[in-house]
Amino acid sequence: MNFYEILECKENATLEELKHKYKQLILQHHPDKMNDLSDSLPSSSSNVNDxxxxFQRINTAWNTLKDPAKRKLYDAELCQNRFQLHNNIFDRLQLKDLDIESCIDDDGIERTIRSYRCRCGGQYICDDETEVCTNNESEELLIECTECSLVIVLGR
Known part of the structure; x- marks a missing residue:
């Protein structure tokens, strides 16, 4: 269970949403509150321990996600772990293998877009705004197809 699941939030939740859920859950699962309930209920010690x-996992999740730097690192690790479980690697490429195209965005700024066609007809797109997960050990980027679940591994 990841920290977002523990706090019952989506991964794109705002800090305010995370804080609201944290406060709600902490009140619901606080050990003092559970101890009061266990005094009135027979054989509920395993529930109190749970x-x-x-409660400890909720605190750990909150302490990580409330800090922007820790959250960014956690999100990158979460993303990388998903890709390591991913067996749908279409190809391993170098940056030079991608097609290069220049375009003007809505703000009139020229952008360079690199792309590679997937076997499904979709594309792997890497531009200035692409959020990709990096593996610091191997300096590789994992890029998802726009249409299917395949990824490419892009070496730098």
Missing amino acids: DTCL
Whole structure:
């Protein structure tokens, strides 16, 4: 279970949304509250232990996601882990293998777009605004197809 799932939020949740869910969950699973309930309920010590563990995970998740630098690093690790589980690698390429195209965006700024055609007819697109996951050890970029679940591994 990742930190977003623990806080019952989407990965693109704002800091305010995360904070709201954190406060809600922390009140619901606080150990003191659980201890009060366990006094009135017989044989509920395993539930209290589960809630204490969940309380700790909620705090860990919040402490990571509330800090912009920690959250950015966590998101990158989360993304990289997803791609490591990904067995749908279409190809391994170098930057020079991609087609280069210049275009003017809506703001009148010239941008360079690199692309590569996928077997499904979609494209792998890498531009200035592409958010890709990097693997620092191997200096590779993983880029998803615009139409299917395949990825390319782009060496720098």
